[in-house]
Amino acid sequence: MSDIISQPEKAPNSGSDSTEIESFLPTPDVLSGLLGKEDAEIFEMYINASKRAELVDGIMEHEEDLCNRYEGLDNIDKLEMESLIDAAGEQMIKDPSMQQNIHELREILTVTRQSLAAERQFLEETDPNGAGEKEAALSRIKDSEKGAGDKEKRSLWKKAWDVVTWMPRNHPIITTILAIAAISWGAYVVWGLLSEALIIPNPMTGAAEVAETVVAPTGGAVTGIPQAEIALPNLPDPSRGSSYLLEPLNINNMPPPSATPSPPMPDIGTPGFFERGPL
Amino acid sequence: MHMMTELHLTAAETKLFNALPSELQDGWTVVEETQKFEDTDRNVRTRISIIRLKDPKLNAFKEQVKNAKDQNEVANLISEFDLQNVAQPDLAKLFFALGTEPLSKIIQITLPKATTDKDIENVAALSLIRNALLRSFINNYS
Numbered sequence: 001m002s003d004i005i006s007q008p009e010k011a012p013n014s015g016s017d018s019t020e021i022e023s024f025l026p027t028p029d030v031l032s033g034l035l036g037k038e039d040a041e042i043f044e045m046y047i048n049a050s051k052r053a054e055l056v057d058g059i060m061e062h063e064e065d066l067c068n069r070y071e072g073l074d075n076i077d078k079l080e081m082e083s084l085i086d087a088a089g090e091q092m093i094k095d096p097s098m099q100q101n102i103h104e105l106r107e108i109l110t111v112t113r114q115s116l117a118a119e120r121q122f123l124e125e126t127d128p129n130g131a132g133e134k135e136a137a138l139s140r141i142k143d144s145e146k147g148a149g150d151k152e153k154r155s156l157w158k159k160a161w162d163v164v165t166w167m168p169r170n171h172p173i174i175t176t177i178l179a180i181a182a183i184s185w186g187a188y189v190v191w192g193l194l195s196e197a198l199i200i201p202n203p204m205t206g207a208a209e210v211a212e213t214v215v216a217p218t219g220g221a222v223t224g225i226p227q228a229e230i231a232l233p234n235l236p237d238p239s240r241g242s243s244y245l246l247e248p249l250n251i252n253n254m255p256p257p258s259a260t261p262s263p264p265m266p267d268i269g270t271p272g273f274f275e276r277g278p279l
Numbered sequence: 280m281h282m283m284t285e286l287h288l289t290a291a292e293t294k295l296f297n298a299l300p301s302e303l304q305d306g307w308t309v310v311e312e313t314q315k316f317e318d319t320d321r322n323v324r325t326r327i328s329i330i331r332l333k334d335p336k337l338n339a340f341k342e343q344v345k346n347a348k349d350q351n352e353v354a355n356l357i358s359e360f361d362l363q364n365v366a367q368p369d370l371a372k373l374f375f376a377l378g379t380e381p382l383s384k385i386i387q388i389t390l391p392k393a394t395t396d397k398d399i400e401n402v403a404a405l406s407l408i409r410n411a412l413l414r415s416f417i418n419n420y421s
Contacts, residue, residue, distance in 0.1 A: 114419045118420060121414070125415070178340075181341070182344050
């Protein structure tokens, strides 16, 4: 990815002489001017997944122009642009007014860009095969000692991922990351199920009569994920005690319908339940 | 294969480790985790939104989840799924989306319950992953 924090001579369509440092972000106002299209047409391209590629292609065709316009911008990463256009398009589908709310959209795209960069760094660092940076590393590392260190690091990560892979199914991290996967597929109800993986004794009872009590992530306040937001899986406070038991998800421990939070947890089977939602 | 012998633990977690029986502590070196990062809901939502999983086993699981009749069936599917043969890059993507705070909570509740060297090894792996996550978050979220 290019680090494209820059200070353009004049931000496209900014309409001001602001000296605020801006990076290139593919917002509708910028692309409308760049591609010479009406706002409505640009909006249609954002919200139509099959047309987003045309936006990306248009940006790439103007790469040199953009690099000249945005100081410090050396190149445009096409994959990053695809992700940013996707993010912007999904936001506009959820909230068409976002087309006009450029400030908010820029914030969303900025976080998306940061997340993409963070993901890339994490994946590269933890890749036991060193994929992506392997060739660069080979050409860069002449020092055999440093090369040995890199090999050792890769070996360490191979071991770490092997350990994760072979963790028992009832380990909370397994349930948690599977819940994350399901949520990414649109099954928001799974966030509520996450709480059921952790069985914590009631701290008010004696050790000999510990009752295994299902504690929801927030101490019982929330067991489902509202369609409007995804909260962190606020797992139990360790200060409550260490004598917990980890058990696999137990459907018999599922909260009754009356225990569902407000707003109500959507039912599986409801049209759109599994559609990508309000992330 | 490299021997994983280090635990990247915060000061509070180190106290939990030091309270374990000495035979469980043997052979492990605690490296203090000093990195700090405060995640946000927007970061989490964004990370989840950019997940793109390619692993065939996970994609088959996805179809099962999508075809589940109710939440109980989803719960069963999750409880029956294991990570064996799941591609490492997809595992890494899921940890990345999860973030550091839930990982810390899980380390904090599993560490005191450790009874075997394997349990400590699990914590070591999670703490190593958290260490890399913290670095990537601190470097890129500003």
